[in-house]
Amino acid sequence: MDRWQDDLIGAVSEPSEQEVFGYIQSASRALGFDHVSYGFQAPLPLSRxxxxxxxDYPPAWQKHYMDMGYPAVDPRIIRARQSPEPFLWSAELFRDVPELWADMQTAGLAYGWTQSVLNEPGGISMLSLTRREPFTPDELDARLPRMQWLALVTHKAFSRVIRARLASDSPALTARELEVLRWTADGKSAQDIAExxxxxKNTVDFHxxxxxxxxxxxxxTAAVVRAVLLGLFQ
Known part of the structure; x- marks a missing residue:
């Protein structure tokens, strides 16, 4: 195991997102990248x-990206939602939003690689590594295992701290409420659950x-869906 990989193991036990990201930044630099980005899309609310x-993109680029509404049309995010297969950025990938591709070229963010993880239940995480120069095929082949290893560790480390944060924001259902909701998820009626x-039946309806x-x-029905997406049945 390389030294940077050994150091990165420490990220898994860090208590905050900022400290975890510091480890990820150092590891991405060791792999020869200029910038790194990690995003996690929670499953709720469903509509947004x-x-x-x-x-660690330049602040000016971060502001421009948001001001232009690019998150809603970014093909990297769209593709990451559909498949966990890693991919390189290209003009073909951005063919439907050439203005975003042109802006990335101008900002020096044209050469990148993205790996997503489709979480259970319903969440999505995405790691992107960016640099100023293009990849050669041999270079990519040599670095790909370490890049994917970085994506896996990043997901594990961030998932722990982010899920802890989301759990603290989740409603506190009692054990009995969860039990009744589980039976509801299995299609049981209030009378069935009561038996x-x-x-x-009044007590079941109350819960x-x-x-x-x-x-x-x-x-x-919506309550069951939200409980599942929040991981309350795990």
């Missing part, structure tokens, strides 16, 4: 999923109403 983003758990309220859901 929460995005957590860390990168299974030896409760009254379902509480779950709906705590999860800010319009009905019990």
């Amino acid at each position: 999923p929460r995005l957590i983003w860390h990168n 299974i758990l030896l409760l009254s 379902i109403r509480n779950s709906i309220m705590k999860l800010d859901a319009p009905n019990k």
Whole structure:
């Protein structure tokens, strides 16, 4: 194991996202990259999923990227949502948004590589490595295993601290509310659940109403979906 890989193991136990990102930056520099970006898209809210983003791109580029609304049309993000296969950036990838590709060229961010991880349940993480010079085929072949290893460790390290943050923001359902919601997810009616758990139907309905309220859901079906996406059944 290379020294940078050995050092990177420490990122897995760091307590904050900023400290984890510091390790990732150092590792990306050791691999010959100028910039690194890591994004995590949480599964909720469904209509506008929460995005957590860390990168060391120039501040002017970060502002321009957001001001232009590029996150909504960036083909790297779209592709990362569809497949965990790593890919190089290219003009072909950006054919539908040539203005973004041109702006990246101007900013010196044209040569990059992205690896995504499709999390369970429902989340997506994405690591991108960027530099000023293009890759040669031999260079890419030689570095690819270490780049993928970096993506895996980055995902593991960030997942731990981000999930802890998201868990602290999640509603606190009681053990009984979760139990009732699990049976609801299995298609059981309130009467079925009452008989299974030896409760009254009114008590089951009470727990379902509480779950709906705590999860800010319009009905019990939506409450089950949100509980699954938040990982409350794990």
